[in-house]
Amino acid sequence: MKRKTAIPVTIFSIVVVAIAATLTVNKKKIDAANQIVDRSLIPVSVTVSKVTNQPMTINLTLPAILNPYESANISVQTPGIISSLSIDKGSRVAQGEIIGAIDMRVARLNLDAAQLNSEKLKEDYQRTKALYEGNAASKVNSIDTKYAYENAGIQVKQIKQQIANANIVAPISGIINARNLRAGEFVNPGMTIASVVNIYQLKASVYVDEADVYQLHLGETATVTTTVLPGQSLTGKVIFISPQGDDNHNYQVDILLDNRTKPMLKAGTNVNVSFDFSPKGNVLQIPKIALVDDHQRPYVYVINGNRAEGRYITTGADQGEYIQVTNGLKEGDEVVVSGQINLQNGSLITIVNH
Template identity: 35%
Template sequence: MKTKYILMAAAVILIGIVAYQLATNKKEINSKKDKVTAVALSIPVKVATATEQQLEVNINKTGTLAPFKEVKVMSVTGGNIQSLRFGLGDKVGKGQVLAVTDDRLLRLELQKNESAAAKLKNDLATYTELLNGKAATQEKVNQVRQDYLDAKNLSDQARKNLADAVIRAPTSGTISIKSVEEGLYVPAGTEIATIIDLSQTKVLVNLTESEVYKVSKGQKVKITTDVYPDKAFQGTVSFISPQADKTNNYAVELMVANASNAVLRSGTFVYADFSKRTTQKILVIPREALTEGVKNASVYVVSGNTAKLIQIQTGSEMGNLIQVISGISAGEVVVTSGQINLKEGSKVSISK
């Protein structure tokens, strides 16, 4: 009987030992499981620091050269081309005689009008003297004076018509188009030539809304061509359109000085480089840090080992960087890779 109690006590003790050991093992297993779970919830990400740097404007456009001036030379009076004094490609100066039309009738008209004006001038003097001697009326003197003034006006008009028979260059430049030949009859208003001035050339380019606000009148622009691959020309912004066209682009005109050792011709294809570095400092982050597009931009900022989703306002793009106008500050760390696995408050580990 005593032996039975001893065996029962031993069994109870053994069961207690086993139960204690099982409880201890379970606690260790749960502890390890919690550690594994904690490790599993720490999401690996790559990061970058928001930094300040000088603003760089990078705008490159293509365009075509046009003459500084392009003027059509017109005949003012009609007549046969009596003398033609230019050829294609000739360089001409402002005021130079280019052509003379037949002016014989114009000379006769001037002579007739001048004779009539001279006679009426003498009549006016005679009637004025008679009026002083009370041998003529004031009305007669007034009539003769008016006739004299009319004749003088006709004489002046005939003199101008005679001068217009000589066609002069309205500007300096090069004859690019010759439209008439000597001996040809031309009515008044006929185009006889076109003069282009290539002392300077113009380039017209179109800038987008975001680009046009980075350009200013008087800004220097680098101009290059395929024709002179090793030479750069300097252009200057001379005009910026205050209004966009139907495609929401703004016309910008550049003036480019022509060099004597590398002549630029009208119609040449060119590249205009507006790029510049400004003194303005801006905050930038890698563009890949954005979780969405630039219109609804947001980034994950790492604080400690936790990721927080922050809405930001973006500005200019510079290669793989993008300007941050508001939302974060310089020195804050943003996630650049692994955002797809994150949500607000996610635990992260930074990968190298």
């Protein structure tokens, strides 16, 4: 009986010892894994790029639609029947050109009558004035005849102005875009007889971000291109910069374009407007990927012997994959462009692209 009891006890003891040994080995492995390793002496593999000093071309290109520089409705101030109208869609007109008239035959008859009446009243006034000066007429009679004569003169001027206003005049130079009435139809003051657009000059409006709009000034040139004129570019001029931005901090900028080209562009054409923001001369520049993201200011790692030196820099304009450096670096410096995530100031490095 004693022998049978001893066997299970022995087996149990062996299992306990095995478990204890296993736990001890595992603990040693865990402690070894958790031991802090000093990596400051382990070089970090990086790739670098040199700071270059060369020209940088920067163009801001924005889409736009061409619009007429100006447009206007043609109307009259005098009501009546249109007696003549010498325009149609597509007609070209010059500012101030008489293109039609309102029938003023009755008004001219009224003018003749008013002029005759004015001449009669003038004679009456001169006769009464002479009598008054000779004490043969009262002062009241002299004043009344003078008033009647002057009032008749005013009526003559009013009828003449009415006749002059009967001319239908083009308010601007351009091309007739629409005609709403014909000769023989009645027109009231303010009614639109026709519409004219000036496309000898066209206007393109673009919306420029506040980061770029401060680089633009009135009178600056812009390059305008369109797919309808492949291989050609036109030069426009900035004529307006909005003093107030929209909710997205974009500012309207208008460009005036001379449209005396062959072929003449049409209003409504899609174009691209480009502004040249290129710095003058050569500028220091580095790849954008050299900038370290986790810093509030532009920050790069510069190679100093076999170590990486962290440095704050000042940046300027950017073009594609490159950005201008205005302070903090010099030509020929080498900056880290990959591997920055494993670096800190003073880290040992190994350059893999030398």
